[in-house]
Amino acid sequence: MNDFSAAQRSRVTMLDVAEHARVSKASVSRFIGEDRGLLSDAIALRIEQSIAELGYRPNQMARGLKRGRTRLIGMLVADIRNPYSIAVMHGVETACRQHGYSLVVCNTDRDDEQERQHLALLRSYNIEGLIVNTLGHHRDELHELHREMPLVLVDRKVEHLESDMVGLDNSKAVEMAIEHLEAQGYRDVLLVTEPYDGTSSRIERVSSFKSQVAQRPSLRGAIIETGSQLTAHLKAFLDAPGPGPKALFCANGIAALASTHALRELQCDLFANVGLIALDDLDWYPLVGSGITALAQPTAQIGASAFECLLKRLRGQAGPVRTLDFSAQLIVRGSTLGSSR
16 A cells, blocks of 8 residues: 655655665666666566655656756747747647657747846756747847757748748738739728837738739738727728728738727728738637638648757758748638629
């Protein structure tokens, strides 16, 4: 009968197991490590029984450090509240689990000091590799970490950091959106984006939007940022005369949510007065009016591919850095059908 309490179990050490089994501490270490085959069947059985009776739980972190491996992967995200970040993180975590790794996630909350502190924290955890989806303002620290371990960027580039990059083909996604709006008869398009803040993916989408509108004489385009003046800017856009039916192109899910709130505040008849297409495809899109047309990102695939790139580097694969750009999928709903009805 095992009389050990839960508190006692938590304090059981390898030495306790060795004394209980009447073997050396080295034998217990071999049993719970990778050298079990060096033990006789009788000794292995005694150790196994003692571990069960005492409720011993090996310190996996200490074992990993002793071997120089922790099986920990770090992930730095800019805003854990962002649905995109959550979806990609789930893809990374699923892939980690499939390969026997654990994921340590740090949220910078778009704060530079938090990012600096989390980078130091991740290093103290002896992570084996790092996946980065953040502002990248602490370039020196990231460069230093990259010299110590493999590092993969997700969605956002970091200037002068030569690392594998996984994300969306932003130029193609914007082209798909503009082609769809033009084909549906919209002629006056407003891009709504979060503030740039040096975020490469936002800058790429804005640049591509300008390029696509410039190539299409039938279209007029303008750009605004989310923030306290969003409702006023949307009202000005809706009230101004234009070359034809108006539409919003929201550059991500957060911009889509802010724009939808603003349109409700303006008592806009969704989506008769204005069309709307959004990058990302969130669960609430089909629930607004007749549904919001979306450019869905393959977030699970992006997350899994980021880990797979990291795993290849961990296994010693050398060679030039790689960029994996995934395509968006156009999902048409009622928000872009008003002009063609």
